[in-house]
Amino acid sequence: MTDQTQPTFNLLDEPWIPVRFPDGEVRDVSLTQALVEANRISSLAETSPPNLIALYRVLLALLHRALTTQHGPWKDADRARWYREGVPEAPIRAYLDQWRERFWLFHQEAPFMQVKALTEAPETREKLKPWTQVCLAGGSGNTPVVFDHAMDETPSSISAALACRHLLGFLQFTPGGLVKTIRDSDKAGPLSNTAAVMSLGDHLDESLLLNLHPYSVRVADDLPAWEQLQPGIAALRAAPRLATGPNDRYTRISRAVLLVPESNPRFVRHVRFAAGLALEEDVKSPDPMACYRIAKDGKAVRMSFYEGRAVWRELPALVPDPSGKFNQPAAVLAWATNLRNRTGQFDAPVPVLVAGLASDQAKLLRWRVERVDLPLPLLADPDAAAEVRARIREGEDLYFRLRTLCAEMIASAMPDPDHKDTRARARTVLDNGPTASAFFSSVERALPELMQRIAAGDVDAAYGHWASALKRATQDAWDATRGAVGDSPAALRAQARAIPKIQRLLRSLDQPETETTREEVNS
Numbered sequence: 001m002t003d004q005t006q007p008t009f010n011l012l013d014e015p016w017i018p019v020r021f022p023d024g025e026v027r028d029v030s031l032t033q034a035l036v037e038a039n040r041i042s043s044l045a046e047t048s049p050p051n052l053i054a055l056y057r058v059l060l061a062l063l064h065r066a067l068t069t070q071h072g073p074w075k076d077a078d079r080a081r082w083y084r085e086g087v088p089e090a091p092i093r094a095y096l097d098q099w100r101e102r103f104w105l106f107h108q109e110a111p112f113m114q115v116k117a118l119t120e121a122p123e124t125r126e127k128l129k130p131w132t133q134v135c136l137a138g139g140s141g142n143t144p145v146v147f148d149h150a151m152d153e154t155p156s157s158i159s160a161a162l163a164c165r166h167l168l169g170f171l172q173f174t175p176g177g178l179v180k181t182i183r184d185s186d187k188a189g190p191l192s193n194t195a196a197v198m199s200l201g202d203h204l205d206e207s208l209l210l211n212l213h214p215y216s217v218r219v220a221d222d223l224p225a226w227e228q229l230q231p232g233i234a235a236l237r238a239a240p241r242l243a244t245g246p247n248d249r250y251t252r253i254s255r256a257v258l259l260v261p262e263s264n265p266r267f268v269r270h271v272r273f274a275a276g277l278a279l280e281e282d283v284k285s286p287d288p289m290a291c292y293r294i295a296k297d298g299k300a301v302r303m304s305f306y307e308g309r310a311v312w313r314e315l316p317a318l319v320p321d322p323s324g325k326f327n328q329p330a331a332v333l334a335w336a337t338n339l340r341n342r343t344g345q346f347d348a349p350v351p352v353l354v355a356g357l358a359s360d361q362a363k364l365l366r367w368r369v370e371r372v373d374l375p376l377p378l379l380a381d382p383d384a385a386a387e388v389r390a391r392i393r394e395g396e397d398l399y400f401r402l403r404t405l406c407a408e409m410i411a412s413a414m415p416d417p418d419h420k421d422t423r424a425r426a427r428t429v430l431d432n433g434p435t436a437s438a439f440f441s442s443v444e445r446a447l448p449e450l451m452q453r454i455a456a457g458d459v460d461a462a463y464g465h466w467a468s469a470l471k472r473a474t475q476d477a478w479d480a481t482r483g484a485v486g487d488s489p490a491a492l493r494a495q496a497r498a499i500p501k502i503q504r505l506l507r508s509l510d511q512p513e514t515e516t517t518r519e520e521v522n523s
Contacts, residue, residue, distance in 0.1 A: 243282075
């Protein structure tokens with residue numbers, strides 16, 4: 001490490017953000033390049049889903065503050081004009097020049113998105129941790145992960161660029177729990193256990209404008225981390241506080257971290273670490289990139305990632321629901337829909353990026369990034385959204401009826417089939433077998449046409465198409481389950497007993513939908 005007296009690694013000049021250009025080239029650019037050349041960049045090319053979303057959020061907070069500070073109040077009409085004509089460069093450069101001193105990664109007084117006070121606090125002054133402490137994919141302390149054999153006592157070094165990206169992803173997605181430095185425990189980051197969503201454009205500037213949060217008269221209070229005072233130890237000990245708005249939320253220093261540069265300040269091996277500026281969640285002001293499902297008890301549950309469950313099965317949480325009974329889609333999707341309507345993009349599908357990390361309390365389980373292309377009417381028309389929600393739910397309900405029959409068949413092939421332990425083992429065998437994957441992969445192939453027909457207003461054709469797809473998926477899943485059970489005499493007898501029930505299930509799909517069944521599905 002080095003005792004720096006001069007700031008180094010200014011993020012406005014150094015290449016540290018991986019981006020993809022239209023010709024497919026991927027290279028790192030500076031923060032300034034990412035914003036002023038956004039119309040020549042296709043997208044961010046960060047491979048870590050948490051870091052990817054965190055980078056987009058930093059760029060959104062920067063763009064919002066630049067336009068608001070330099071342009072004053074603006075409306076969706078201005079956003080549409082910027083979308084057509086390009087984001088004005090002058091406000092961005094003026095804003096970045098104004099706050100240039102706050103974008104040094106290593107600075108004696110105000111390092112970017114870090115807490116300088118950790119060098120003086122007794123709890124952290126002499127205590128260094130490996131950089132993996134702020135890497136969600138890395139192992140440190142008593143949280144080793146498979147394939148990561150890093151040792152806390154002899155950590156490797158990483159580039160300052162990568163360390164900064166890990167820091168941003170960590171601050172947004174860190175789960176809550178024990179910290180034991182400054183405070184015993186701390187709140188989770190703004191996107192903990194969340195599958196964050198945002199709309200994508202053809203270029204980076206379009207993606208930023210589609211998801212840009214609107215101007216608010218309270219904008220003066222909603223400051224990103226680099227415009228706020230450097231947190232002191234007293235601030236770290238303070239009670240959790242609500243976000244003042246998206247800029248604060250997108251850049252909240254949810255953990256106090258200080259990157260320690262090596263003798264070559266382009267590399268990092270250690271960090272100082274403590275509890276951060278805890279975020280108090282407000283149910284009346286949810287995260288703009290989070291979708292919610294309304295549970296049976298009325299509570300809103302954030303959309304996350306689940307093992308073996310594709311994102312398209314969460315479509316009901318993405319589409320509008322004016323009643324508020326079933327779901328609460330992310331606000332960014334409404335902002336993107338408004339802009340596409342204003343710019344006349346009625347026919348083009350809306351690419352939606354879903355990325356993030358799932359966790360169980362402090363245990364990180366999985367991360368994923370997926371893309372779903374949605375016809376605009378599904379995001380703009382509540383009736384079309386209701387139809388999609390009904391069809392997805394119909395498929396889910398059918399699978400659980402099929403699952404019950406298959407589990408009964410598997411149990412019938414076992415000794416003592418009526419015992420509760422046998423039935424439990426049968427359900428376990430079923431869940432670990434091919435039934436679900438065969439059913440839902442078959443259904444998924446029919447999804448694009450279903451959405452197109454609903455978007456075109458041809459509801460009857462959409463229903464017929466979906467019924468055929470569900471019938472085919474049921475047969476595929478039944479065939480896969482039979483194959484997995486085998487052809488022992490007991491298995492063949494169990495299959496023979498189950499076939500009439502499966503046939504009745506398939507015939508039920510041939511029945512035309514009535515107003516009553518439609519109401520049942522929508523209820």
